[in-house]
Amino acid sequence: MACTTVLVGKKASNDGSTMIARTDDGHFDVKKLIVVTPDKQPKKYKSVISHVEVELLEKPLRYTACPNVDRKGGIWAATGMNEANVGMTATETITSNPRVLAADPLVELKKAHGREKEVPGGIGEEDIVVLVLPYIRSAREGVLRLGALLERYGTYESNGIAFNDENEIWWMETIGGHHWMAKRVPDEVCVMMPNQFGMDCFDLKDAFGAQEAHLCSSNLREFIADNFLDLNQDGKFNPRNIFGSHTDMDHIYNTPRAWFMGRYLAPRTFRWEGPNPDFTPESDDLPWALRPERKLTVEDVKYLLSAHYQGTPYNPYTSQDTGKRGMYRSIGINRTGVTAICQVRGYAPEAVKALEWVCFGSTTFSAMLPVYPNVERMPGYLSDVAPETSTENFYWCSRLIGALADPIYASGIQTVERYQNAMAVEGRRIVREYDQKITETGDAKLMAEANGKLAAMAKEKTASVLTDLVLEASKHMKNGFNLADN
DSSP states (O other): OEEEEEEEOTTTBTTSOEEEEEEEEOSSOOBOOEEEOGGGSOSEEEOTTTOOEEEOOSSOOOEEEOOBSSGGGOOOOOEEEBTTSOEEEEEEEOOOOHHHHHHSOOOOOBOOBTTBOOBOOOBOTTTHHHHHGGGOSSHHHHHHHHHHHHHHHOBSSOEEEEEEOSSOEEEEEEETTTEEEEEEOOTTOEEEEOSSOOOOOOOHHHHTTTOSSEEEOTTHHHHHHHTTOOOOOTTOOOHHHHHOOOOHHHHHHTHHHHHHHHHHHOTTTSOOSSSSOSOOTTOTTOOSEEOOSSOBOHHHHHHHHTOSOTTSTTOTTOSSOOSOTTOSOOSSOTTOOEEEEEEEOTTSOGGGSEEEEEEESOTTTOOOEEEOOSSSOOOHHHHOOOSSOOSSSHHHHHHHHHHHHGGGHHHHHHHHHHHHHHHHHHHHHHHHHHHHHHHHHOOTTHHHHHHHHHHHHHHHHHHHHHHHHHHHHHHTOTTOOOGGGO
16 A cells, blocks of 8 residues: 655654654545454454464553454554554555565465465555554564564565654564564654665664664575675665665655655755755655754644645646646645554653544645544544545545645635644644643543544534635636626
8 A cells, every 4th residue: 555654753853752654545445543442352363355364462452543444355454552652553565676576475365276275365554553553562562573473474565664652663664475674763863755665774783683773584684695685785785775676666656755755854954956966856865764954843744744746846736837747646645544643752641642643535635633542432523434425524524625625726725724724733732731631630531531622623623624615616616607707
């Protein structure tokens, strides 16, 4: 599933929090935000896509998830935070190359044929959050648990997965059917991931030694050597050159997104355009991580994940005939189901360290809403979602906003931006109020009350902007006619 991921280390954020974020860019999947309590977690998991069965551990933790409303293709939990204040987003679909996939083939379902019995496939995006998030108490534990599952069951696709706790972020990438590598994200950087194998540096000595900031599958060195995978020169070790891809399609679909994000994060550190740029939208060596020139906020992450090359000739909404309009795949794309920012705030009391910021539909037009994940259930405005269009939940209202605003971008975007800003201001105000109340009283039950207020605020403001957009869109209907037109 095509997505975009942003990771922000604690020294790169404005408040010392860690943030992991991803747009879940499916096929217009209808999504909701729920809480899965331990009694609702299965004892044995069976994948719909691959038919693999996995025995699960005892005593799972409570966690949030953003599953598909229509379960015929599986759960697809997408992202969540558990009661130990660990966040996870899974997965970022990434690329590989024929050399890797031939040496360690993907583990795909083999259906029964004649006398041959069915052979289950491996695990994939459908499954990973449910198999991992309820059983971990740190970001590192997330890598180790998923790594063990990959080595045992394999996977049928290439994916990147992020974990965060209050101190660390870990980024993990699968390699072929059974191999993997993971790196602790340096505290001072922001990582940009656009559907390609991302890591451009890795310390194998650390991974097979102290394991302070690098982990990998147990035989990765032998796998590389035995299959002549290392394409690097001069003793450098760049995993992207070994395991990733550099195709023409990457230059249209993937690398431009990293270019735009880097241009935003470090506009003076590198030359991004003009004569003799350091990087262009089609550069194969765009950095995996950058030290941003200023500290980043939730709003910065939302802006990056809403981007459509604004301020460049590639903006699909520009009124100028640049000859390059819409030639690259936008980050804020039409088919996004849900976008979440898992934020762990080290300075906050234990009960409220975690905040989960969610928006549904195309991020370009949707608003982020913060909620406390450490609760027993989510408000109905976020969790009661059906496959049919409705104005009674945040998912469908957000989808309607995008569908209305996109065709009238020039006249509608100001209304949308006022709505997004109002949601951000009031969301932050309510969180500040309840952070203080919970700190003073020690009453964690107030988190559910706060979520109720946040959802009610979102419902009011979203209904208001929908009304405004319906009127504005109506003014631009093709069948309009005035006597003055004659």
